[in-house]
Each structure stands twice: as C-alpha cells, then as structure tokens.
Amino acid sequence: MKNLFEGKTILVVDDEEYNWFLFKESLDDLHLEVLWAGVAQKAIDKIASGRRIDLVLMDIKLPIKDGYQATAEIKKINPSIPVIAQTAYSSPEEIFRCIKAGCDDYISKPIDFTELRIKMEKIFRKTGQA
Numbered sequence: 161m162k163n164l165f166e167g168k169t170i171l172v173v174d175d176e177e178y179n180w181f182l183f184k185e186s187l188d189d190l191h192l193e194v195l196w197a198g199v200a201q202k203a204i205d206k207i208a209s210g211r212r213i214d215l216v217l218m219d220i221k222l223p224i225k226d227g228y229q230a231t232a233e234i235k236k237i238n239p240s241i242p243v244i245a246q247t248a249y250s251s252p253e254e255i256f257r258c259i260k261a262g263c264d265d266y267i268s269k270p271i272d273f274t275e276l277r278i279k280m281e282k283i284f285r286k287t288g289q290a
Contacts, residue, residue, distance in 0.1 A: 164281055165190035168289070169212055172196050173203040173230065174219040174246070183217065186273040199223065200230035207234050213241060214289060215280060220247040220258065228261040235262035242283045246271060 170192060172180045180196035187194060195213070197203035200222050207213060216234060220227035231243050245258040245266040258266045265279050283289075 163191055164284055165192045167192070168214040168284070169193040169195060170215045170217060170280075171203060171206060171213045172217045173200065173222070173227065174217075175199060175222050176219075179219070182271075186271075187277075190277070200225035200227065200233075203230055204233050204237070207237050207241065215283065216241060216243040217276075218243050218245050218263065220245055220249070220254075228257060231258075231261045231263055240287065242287055244276075244279055244283070 170187075172183045172194060174180055174196070175198050177196070177198065180194070184194040195206065197206060201224070203216065203218070218227045218231055222230065227245060227247075231245070234241060234243065242264045243262060245263040246269060247254060247258070247266060248269040250266070250268040255266055264283055267276055267279060
C-alpha cells in the first residue's frame with residue numbers, strides 16, 4: 161500500500177522549538193518533510209513565498225500574532241491549504257474559534273500522534289491529496 165504521507169511537506173507553527181522536534185521525530189516514519197516556523201509571521205511568509213506546503217499544524221497561543229490571526233492570513237493567501245489547530249484549550253468555544261478562523265480541524269495538546277495521523281489522513285483524502 162502506498163504511503164499517503166510520503167513526499168508531503170507539513171509546516172509546524174509553534175513558538176517552542178522542542179515541539180517541532182517532537183513532531184519531526186514522531187512523524188519520521190511517514191517520510192514527509194517537517195518544516196518549522198517559530199512565530200506566525202514566518203509561517204505566513206513561507207506560505208506567501210509559494211513554497212509547496214501540504215498541511216499546517218498551527219499552535220493557537222503564539223506571541224505577537226496568535227494562531228487565529230495567522231490562520232486567517234494564510235487562508236487569504238491560499239484558501240485550499242489545510243490547517244489543523246493545536247491547542248491546550250479544547251473547550252467548545254475554543255474549537256469554534258479555531259474553525260471560524262479557518263482551521264480545518266483541531267487537536268488537543270498534549271498531542272496524541274495516532275489521532276494526529278488519522279486527522280492528517282482524513283484531510284489529505286478530503287482535499288484529494290491522497
């Protein structure tokens with residue numbers, strides 16, 4: 161069976177570099193490229209540069225510009241890029257704010273990487289990237 165993730169590029173937007181390493185290590189067997197942006201503006205700039213990014217994992221609580229603002233700006237640049245919010249705050253209100261900002265899905269911290277893989281696969285199938 162073909163690896164659905166192979167050759168894909170995901171962008172982790174998180175102000176904690178350790179979290180990027182955790183994503184990179186935990187998803188290593190999927191054979192995808194994991195990029196990192198420590199602040200929202202770097203993520204927006206990467207998307208605006210036209211570099212192919214297949215999925216964004218967006219931390220919501222970021223300094224300067226939060227994940228809601230960053231997602232809204234990313235979706236203005238490229239409405240088809242899928243964004244999964246990653247947040248420690250998973251109240252119904254918080255989830256609604258994520259979706260309203262343009263996130264396609266969300267995952268609660270601490271990250272359950274099995275659940276994340278399922279969500280990523282679902283998004284790739286839905287967007288025709290499978």
